[in-house]
Amino acid sequence: MAMDLLVEAVVYGNLLSLLSIGLSLTLLTTRVSNFAHGDFATVGIYVAYTMSVLFGANPYLFLPFSFVGGLLLGFLVYRVVFEPLRGKASLVTLMIVSMALDFILRYSVQIYADVLQRSLGVYTRGIVFKDVNINLLGFTFPGLLVISSAVAWLFLFILYLFLYRTKVGIAMRAVIENPSLSEALGINVKRIYALSWMLAASFAGVAGVFLPFRITVNPDTGFSILLSIFAAVTLGGLESLLGSIIGAYIIAFSETVGVYYLSQIGLSTAYRPAISFITLALVLLLYPRGLAGLWSKR
Amino acid sequence: MIVVDVVFFVLDLAVLYSVYVILASSLNLEYGEAGLPNFGKAAFFAVGAFSVGALSVRLGAVFVGMALEGDFKLNSLRWAMSVSQFVARNLFLGLGIFIATLIVAVVVGSVLGVLASYPALRLREDYLGMLLIAFSETIRIVARNYDPLVGGTFGAGVVDFLAWAGSPSREILLLFLSVVVAAIIWIVYYRLSASPFGRALRAMRDNELATESLGRNIVKLRMMAMMIGSAMASVAGVLYAYYVGTVNPDDFTTSKTFLITLMVIIGGSGNPYGPLVGPAVYLAFDRLIQFTKQRLILPFDPNYLSYIVLGVVLIIVVDRHPGGIVPEKPTLTLPRELRSLLRQRRVEETWNRQ
Amino acid sequence: MELLRVESLSAGYGNMTIIHEVSFSVEKGEIFSVIGPNGSGKSTLLKALFGLARTFSGYIFFNGKEITNFPPHERVKNGLGYLPQTGNVFEGLTVRENLLLAGYEYSNGELDERLESVQEFLPDVKRLMDRKALTLSGGERQMVALAMVLLKNPIMLMFDEPTAALAPKIAEEVFGRIVKLNREYGLTVLLVEQNTRRALELAERALLLVSGSVKFFGSADELLNHRDLLSLYLGL
Numbered sequence: 001m002a003m004d005l006l007v008e009a010v011v012y013g014n015l016l017s018l019l020s021i022g023l024s025l026t027l028l029t030t031r032v033s034n035f036a037h038g039d040f041a042t043v044g045i046y047v048a049y050t051m052s053v054l055f056g057a058n059p060y061l062f063l064p065f066s067f068v069g070g071l072l073l074g075f076l077v078y079r080v081v082f083e084p085l086r087g088k089a090s091l092v093t094l095m096i097v098s099m100a101l102d103f104i105l106r107y108s109v110q111i112y113a114d115v116l117q118r119s120l121g122v123y124t125r126g127i128v129f130k131d132v133n134i135n136l137l138g139f140t141f142p143g144l145l146v147i148s149s150a151v152a153w154l155f156l157f158i159l160y161l162f163l164y165r166t167k168v169g170i171a172m173r174a175v176i177e178n179p180s181l182s183e184a185l186g187i188n189v190k191r192i193y194a195l196s197w198m199l200a201a202s203f204a205g206v207a208g209v210f211l212p213f214r215i216t217v218n219p220d221t222g223f224s225i226l227l228s229i230f231a232a233v234t235l236g237g238l239e240s241l242l243g244s245i246i247g248a249y250i251i252a253f254s255e256t257v258g259v260y261y262l263s264q265i266g267l268s269t270a271y272r273p274a275i276s277f278i279t280l281a282l283v284l285l286l287y288p289r290g291l292a293g294l295w296s297k298r
Numbered sequence: 299m300i301v302v303d304v305v306f307f308v309l310d311l312a313v314l315y316s317v318y319v320i321l322a323s324s325l326n327l328e329y330g331e332a333g334l335p336n337f338g339k340a341a342f343f344a345v346g347a348f349s350v351g352a353l354s355v356r357l358g359a360v361f362v363g364m365a366l367e368g369d370f371k372l373n374s375l376r377w378a379m380s381v382s383q384f385v386a387r388n389l390f391l392g393l394g395i396f397i398a399t400l401i402v403a404v405v406v407g408s409v410l411g412v413l414a415s416y417p418a419l420r421l422r423e424d425y426l427g428m429l430l431i432a433f434s435e436t437i438r439i440v441a442r443n444y445d446p447l448v449g450g451t452f453g454a455g456v457v458d459f460l461a462w463a464g465s466p467s468r469e470i471l472l473l474f475l476s477v478v479v480a481a482i483i484w485i486v487y488y489r490l491s492a493s494p495f496g497r498a499l500r501a502m503r504d505n506e507l508a509t510e511s512l513g514r515n516i517v518k519l520r521m522m523a524m525m526i527g528s529a530m531a532s533v534a535g536v537l538y539a540y541y542v543g544t545v546n547p548d549d550f551t552t553s554k555t556f557l558i559t560l561m562v563i564i565g566g567s568g569n570p571y572g573p574l575v576g577p578a579v580y581l582a583f584d585r586l587i588q589f590t591k592q593r594l595i596l597p598f599d600p601n602y603l604s605y606i607v608l609g610v611v612l613i614i615v616v617d618r619h620p621g622g623i624v625p626e627k628p629t630l631t632l633p634r635e636l637r638s639l640l641r642q643r644r645v646e647e648t649w650n651r652q
Numbered sequence: 653m654e655l656l657r658v659e660s661l662s663a664g665y666g667n668m669t670i671i672h673e674v675s676f677s678v679e680k681g682e683i684f685s686v687i688g689p690n691g692s693g694k695s696t697l698l699k700a701l702f703g704l705a706r707t708f709s710g711y712i713f714f715n716g717k718e719i720t721n722f723p724p725h726e727r728v729k730n731g732l733g734y735l736p737q738t739g740n741v742f743e744g745l746t747v748r749e750n751l752l753l754a755g756y757e758y759s760n761g762e763l764d765e766r767l768e769s770v771q772e773f774l775p776d777v778k779r780l781m782d783r784k785a786l787t788l789s790g791g792e793r794q795m796v797a798l799a800m801v802l803l804k805n806p807i808m809l810m811f812d813e814p815t816a817a818l819a820p821k822i823a824e825e826v827f828g829r830i831v832k833l834n835r836e837y838g839l840t841v842l843l844v845e846q847n848t849r850r851a852l853e854l855a856e857r858a859l860l861l862v863s864g865s866v867k868f869f870g871s872a873d874e875l876l877n878h879r880d881l882l883s884l885y886l887g888l
Binding site for chain 1: 329335337417420421422423424425427428429431432433435436439440442443553556559560563597598599602603605606608609610612613616617620645
């Protein structure tokens with residue numbers, strides 16, 4: 001029982017960390033609290049699902065497609081929607097624009113699901129992926145645990161290398177801190193912004209592929225976990241990438257363990273989302289700097 | 299047959315439009331005038347509806363001396379029908395239930411609105427928006443899972459307080475009621491907007507420090523704005539609940555808030571006529587799509603299109619015509635340069651680090 | 653030879669004009685000081701010259717080109733350097749990373765070369781390489797910011813109150829560097845300064861800016877000895 005819970009928590013943490021770091025990134029660079037972020041994950045799911053239905057192979061194999069799909073989507077979203085608003089829109093307006101984007105993406109996926117069902121005759125709602133077992137060192141592990149951990153930690157490590165060891169990555173950190181100085185030094189700030197959205201959406205797309213392995217998925221699944229993602233980012237301290245990763249694992253563990261205890265004291269496990277919301281509210285009201293406030297000097 | 303169809307079509311459109319106008323007016327007051335991004339709007343809408351859902355049957359049962367045995371969740375619909383039968387014979391019973399639930403809704407809504415105004419003191423505007431969304435979802439989750447409230451996922455049955463009027467009088471009465479209530483609320487909003495209170499709200503929105511130095515109590519202004527806005531949203535919830543006949547927590551999701559917000563921005567968030575325009579735009583698109591769906595054969599459910607269209611329209615409006623279809627008319631009290639500077643300052647705060 | 657010419661420049665932010673119809677010129681190889689009381693628009697002038705403020709009317713000519721509508725990085729490419737008072741280094745990054753970004757558009761080889769020559773002029777930078785910019789003292793930060801600007805090989809450097817908030821001894825070091833850059837390396841200098849006396853002593857020509865308008869443009873010595881203007885506007 002405890003083992004199952006642990007596995008569940010780790011997998012969920014892997015997912016959330018990929019999702020929260022993306023949300024953090026677009027918040028830090030373009031100051032957008034992106035309500036469409038969950039839908040980036042949904043797009044990733046449906047890309048992998050479509051491919052797995054067309055080619056009859058395990059969805060894990062189509063992770064790269066979801067990644068690339070995310071890159072394209074992120075680029076388009078930034079160029080078409082947010083770049084024209086640069087310097088023109090207030091924080092709340094940007095939030096509202098992301099709401100509109102959520103409507104567009106979410107209901108486009110709904111339409112896509114209908115069309116796909118009609119044309120290929122497959123179920124496109126209530127999607128579930130079947131997991132495989134992986135044998136390592138004489139033990140049998142659920143594929144989801146191994147693959148999601150490997151992918152999540154690999155991506156996070158590559159992101160770290162990018163931000164601290166490459167010129168473009170360092171430029172991104174500079175742009176986050178001081179866009180006008182960056183501009184004056186000749187850094188193409190627009191390109192950096194576009195890149196941050198591409199990273200955010202592609203990470204989300206990949207994270208999305210893991211979702212149907214643990215829950216039934218519909219076109220609004222991405223949206224339904226959006227608030228857990230926001231809770232993770234808020235807990236980490238809204239202006240910290242490292243904070244969001246830690247926040248993600250904390251939220252993942254809290255929700256997983258919390259749900260277990262809820263059932264022990266006779267409350268419905270459907271209260272699960274409340275854990276995130278209450279965390280978010282408490283952090284914002286009591287200690288808005290979040291976890292990052294513990295180590296950041298500024 | 300056709301006449302009945304037309305009556306129902308008009309009723310549906312009128313009630314929905316009225317409900318949305320009320321909701322849009324409330325958000326316009328809170329965000330457009332006072333600058334408070336109340337993204338918990340769905341919760342305040344829900345409060346009104348939940349008051350009806352939780353109480354209409356129970357109150358009705360008390361009034362007629364009916365004993366309610368068993369689970370609320372499983373029996374509320376049946377009980378609602380029984381009480382409605384009593385109402386069919388007694389006009390005053392119906393009105394009594396309606397008025398009682400309305401009062402509860404407005405009181406609870408107002409109190410909740412006042413409570414929600416406190417975080418506004420300490421949080422940056424986008425964080426405040428997030429907090430209110432979290433608050434809204436929490437209320438929905440609780441209502442969804444705490445069955446005795448509104449029957450959890452089954453929803454709650456609502457007493458038909460107009461059961462004493464036969465069709466189509468009943469429908470026509472409901473239509474008039476909605477439209478009249480919406481008109482009253484909108485006129486109240488319009489008057490508030492044009493009054494010194496409205497000017498104070500807008501001054502607070504544009505520059506808190508200056509407003510405070512002029513002797514205005516920011517805390518009180520916020521509280522009043524949220525209280526009035528929430529009471530309005532609550533009334534919308536009451537109308538909605540009685541129209542639909544049942545109350546289901548899943549009707550009051552964040553998506554609903556998003557929908558209202560989009561309507562407000564498209565209509566024009568600083569202008570009192572905005573809340574009349576925004577809902578009209580959405581409903582026009584929606585009905586148009588419904589209408590043409592019967593003519594075309596599409597491989598998908600065209601209802602989805604209304605949302606996509608609305609989203610696209612909003613993005614275009616924000617990019618090309620940021621004031622909305624009816625932009626805010628400039629106040630005569632601040633010089634043009636100062637107003638632009640204040641607006642520019644708000645925008646710059648987004649893009650610069652302090 | 654004229655390096656910078658400003659004609660009837662009006663600039664500001666949003667819809668607010670801060671400087672009105674400002675005209676002056678800077679000769680190649682000279683030190684040119686801009687002085688004036690607080691809030692007179694000196695900083696805004698520099699920002700406008702660099703492209704960070706809104707230009708409403710007028711012209712800016714630099715090194716033979718009209719740069720009035722050039723974005724900041726274009727002006728940098730044409731040899732204009734700007735050292736603002738704040739926000740001139742990336743605090744969260746190390747000095748090494750800051751310098752790397754200053755040399756963003758250069759290849760590795762070219763960057764190393766330039767870094768070497770900058771370090772010749774500012775040898776202390778070498779020992780600060782791995783320090784986070786946030787941890788540097790005011791004077792050290794100034795130095796790093798200067799190194800970053802010098803990496804771009806500017807022909808003219810604009811300084812915005814470089815000695816503000818610095819101890820007198822460090823301030824003199826800064827003035828010393830500025831003079832050295834001018835006399836030994838031939839850089840033209842546009843200096844905005846609160847320390848009126850020193851600013852006028854070091855400069856050949858000067859501009860007195862009051863409430864966004866030019867009250868004097870000409871010889872720095874003449875301005876230094878002009879009791880009336882100085883006492884009227886600067887209380888000296």
